[in-house]
Amino acid sequence: MNRRKFLHTSLSALLSYPLFFLPGEAHASYGDIVVGGGMYKNLNTNKIEFLLGYVNLQSYTTKQISLNFLPHGIALDPNNYNRLFAFEKIGPGACVVNLEDFSLEQYIPPIQGNYFYGHGMPNKEGTLTFSTETNITTNKGTIPIRDTKTLKLVDQFPTYGEKPHDCHLIENGTVMAITNAGGPIGDDTDQPSVTFVDIATRQLLEKIELDSHAFNTGHLAYSNGDLVVVSAPREGFDNMSIGAVSIRKKNHKLITMNNPQPITSTIFGEALSVAIEPIQRIAAVTHPSGNLITFWSIENNSFLNAISLPHARGVVLSTDGKSFIITYGKQASLMQVNVNSLLPIINSEIKNTYISGSHLYNISREKILLSLN
Secondary structure, eight states: OOOEEEEEHHHHHHHHHOOSSSBEEHHHHHHHHEEEEEEEEETTTTTEEEEEEEEEETTTTEEEEEEEEEEEEEEETTTEEEEEEEESBOOOSSEEETTTTTEEEEOOOOOEEEEEEEEEEOOOOSSSSEEEETTTTTTTEEEEEEEEOOOOOEEEEEEESSEEEEEEHHHTTEEEOOOEEOOOOTOSSOOEEEEEEEETOOOEEEEEEOOOBBBBBEEEEEETTEEEEOOOBTTTBBBTBBOEEEEETTTTEEOOOOSHHHHTTTTTOOOOOEETTTTTTEEEEEETTTEEEEEEEETTTTTEEEOOOTTTOEEEETTTSSSEEEEETTTEEEEETTTOOOOTTTTOOOOOSSSSSOEEHHHHHHHHHHHHO
16 A cells, blocks of 8 residues: 555544544633743744743733743753753753743753753752753763752763653652663664663663554653653654554553554654643643544553644643643644543633644643642
């Protein structure tokens, strides 16, 4: 079957599967402040400009902070809620910004010979900040540890893989979960993996791989022992090959979702962002190239629903836990989906947010989670 015929057949199957579209449920969450990376073309200079976008869902206020790179991963300083860390997906860019006056505080250089590789965060005490970095020559992954206040490098440890990207502190901050994209397809020296590293000893506790080596390990979400990993086609495959969603519910194996076929055969390209609703244990996943957001039951390792949404990108849970907040489309729009019905919420759309990057970060929810530690 040639590619055009495959795409036509797969899309026909998808459209025959029960998907839900606008309009939907009422009751949006309005108390949240969300941030994310963005880019736009400056009409005066004809150049692409990068920024950190800020949206207050209650006042509909949008603000921007100009940067010299596109922010990918974002993290909050636990000791200063006006202080944010931002990291470039692949490159030398990282910085601290101040939300009190919406200014750039300081750029952060990577370790010599390294690039930043997407994500990072401070520890729960707010004294140390971690990030993913990759050696430009060897592709070996490193987690540098910097003083959160001075930003000086104080230590580092290996990710036990190549080209690390996402990282999360779990188990009350004692363990770091890291996605390692690995080498290109056909290179068996280092497979894509998720590694778990003891923060105190810097030792590898566990290394798990996906069912299929056709996917990388891109981003992860973790909640109460449940792990969800979302993947792009591995390096060497076409960008419009199939991505993947893999689930490891607590005390079980990691399983890549293969059903239902009308859905899993049409999630083209990267499965990009993932968020977990912890009560019902629902994972929301965006698929920009597939123009979809999908929802999965962690308990049952099963598909729940999909919403057709152009170029769906970032997704986070609202502060009250009642909705998923999603960025999408050419107008850098934002909308909400009810976590019970998994339908779009009426009148929740905000356009022209400037947040057109890969991820969305909910400052309001993170403040509450940090205050509980």
